[in-house]
């Protein structure tokens with residue numbers, strides 16, 4: 001014990017990895033803070049307990065709170081030491097989330113496209129013009145959904161290899177947003193999209209197609225997480241910050257609880273609300289939006305409330321004006 005307290009304890013107390021020491025009959029003599037907090041227990045309570053109350057017998061890995069740890073054992077003349085190291089759990093989790101999201105997001109629209117195409121092929125003579133138009137509209141909407149998913153997936157794979165390929169140019173935000181609104185109006189006929197633009201707003205310096213992708217994700221969410229007929233307002237104005245344009249996407253939807261605001265920009269994260277179950281989504285949109293905005297030298301902010309049934313959310317993005325000096329432009333291209 002003396003030896004343990006002098007050497008081992010000093011070294012491992014501050015380690016992030018969980019560490020445990022047991023005597024010859026597997027009774028715990030010491031556990032560091034990291035180990036105790038992993039089991040939500042007090043370190044004094046652990047001493048004297050049996051190793052196998054915490055770690056499995058004859059196994060070299062253990063799963064604790066969704067993480068897989070490799071168990072490494074080291075013996076000296078007094079004690080056996082066990083330390084746990086995470087085995088790429090983050091990647092495993094991302095991978096399994098990825099597979100479940102992508103398979104669901106691919107299967108749902110494909111099933112619907114095939115179903116409506118089958119119905120049309122089998123009963124073509126019996127269908128009237130209005131029915132055919134309705135079925136074709138669904139096929140088109142579902143194809144758009146697949147295109148959005150594929151674009152988002154391509155974006156994250158680019159983010160992962162740290163390669164962005166942005167082409168910066170001077171862009172009129174209002175006319176781009178009008179184009180996005182035209183696309184979304186078909187998808188959300190019950191939601192009016194109102195675009196308000198201040199008189200003297202300059203062009204912004206962005207990659208045009210990525211800017212559209214940002215606006216599609218934000219405006220799509222605003223309609224998707226709103227009740228029927230909820231108005232989506234887009235306000236374009238000069239930001240308080242010099243040399244930046246502000247674009248606010250406002251909705252009157254379900255809102256987001258304050259404790260979840262920090263998580264919405266994480267990859268594959270969907271926050272439970274009574275519309276997420278009914279709506280389709282991959283949890284990738286805001287992750288990509290934030291990444292793209294930051295690569296373009298901008299910022300994103302969110303304000304939201306769930307106090308009233310339709311308090312709604314405001315996503316504000318700031319993007320650099322196109323009159324930015326060529327030096328700043330060069331800096332952005334180098335990102």
Ligand code: ADP
Pocket residue numbers: 217221222225251253254255256264265269270271272273276280281282283284285286287313
């Ligand atoms: P997806 O919409 O595919 O689930 P996102 O990354 O776009 O993924 O959004 C992440 C989560 O943030 C959503 O699942 C939803 O819970 C929440 N969210 C995003 N935008 C809004 C909004 N305008 N109103 C309410 N919740 C939102």
